[in-house]
Amino acid sequence: DVKVTQSSRYLVKRTGEKVFLECVQDMDHENMFWYRQDPGLGLRLIYFSYDVKMKEKGDIPEGYSVSREKKERFSLILESASTNQTSMYLCASSLLAGDSYNEQFFGPGTRLTVL
Amino acid sequence: AQTVTQSQPEMSVQEAETVTLSCTYDTSESDYYLFWYKQPPSRQMILVIRQEAYKQQNATENRFSVNFQKAAKSFSLKISDSQLGDAAMYFCAYIEAGNQFYFGTGTSLTVIP
Numbered sequence: 001d002v003k004v005t006q007s008s009r010y011l012v013k014r015t016g017e018k019v020f021l022e023c024v025q026d027m028d029h030e031n032m033f034w035y036r037q038d039p040g041l042g043l044r045l046i047y048f049s050y051d052v053k054m055k056e057k058g059d060i061p062e063g064y065s066v067s068r069e070k071k072e073r074f075s076l077i078l079e080s081a082s083t084n085q086t087s088m089y090l091c092a093s094s095l096l097a098g099d100s101y102n103e104q105f106f107g108p109g110t111r112l113t114v115l
Numbered sequence: 116a117q118t119v120t121q122s123q124p125e126m127s128v129q130e131a132e133t134v135t136l137s138c139t140y141d142t143s144e145s146d147y148y149l150f151w152y153k154q155p156p157s158r159q160m161i162l163v164i165r166q167e168a169y170k171q172q173n174a175t176e177n178r179f180s181v182n183f184q185k186a187a188k189s190f191s192l193k194i195s196d197s198q199l200g201d202a203a204m205y206f207c208a209y210i211e212a213g214n215q216f217y218f219g220t221g222t223s224l225t226v227i228p
């Protein structure tokens with residue numbers, strides 16, 4: 001079974017702190033994604049990566065950065081956390097699209113609260 | 116960006132009854148995939164069912180089936196014989212060329228015993 005894990009289920013940080021959210025997948029997937037989930041807004045893509053050291057901006061990249069130094073690990077970084085970044089953060093991974101479009105496998109999510 | 120619309124923020128169904136969740140999408144492409152994902156209260160999203168746009172036959176997975184209307188750009192999910200474990204948030208998703216998914220805003224399904 002594909003397994004996507006996230007470093008924390010719940011996280012509380014203070015405004016201005018630097019925050020790292022870690023995601024690890026064990027299925028050798030090329031693609032990895034970071035989403036933000038808010039009530040009434042669904043899932044919004046922050047960043048994705050289709051290879052080591054490669055990254056692409058999603059729909060809401062402002063205030064976030066990412067790092068992918070190893071294939072299995074994709075980190076989301078909040079350089080200076082703000083209260084409007086309080087949200088549920090979901091990581092996902094998938095195979096690189098080839099002849100078929102592959103499903104995404106999700107981690108359990110990190111509920112981040114910024115005070 | 117592509118848009119995926121789920122017009123029902125909340126739905127409820129009696130246990131053992133059938134419920135249909137709606138989804139529409141906007142695209143000019145002819146080749147794409149559509150998905151329904153389920154997110155139970157534990158929050159881990161799992162795939163329920165997927166449909167290839169080039170296939171005319173509607174996908175079915177046990178009690179879950181879709182009604183795919185390509186011309187109308189509609190992709191509804193039917194859950195038959197609803198069970199308490201079906202209570203969850205359901206997301207419709209779309210992917211075309213490339214690797215980015217587009218998700219709807221979700222429908223929260225309550226199953227009434």
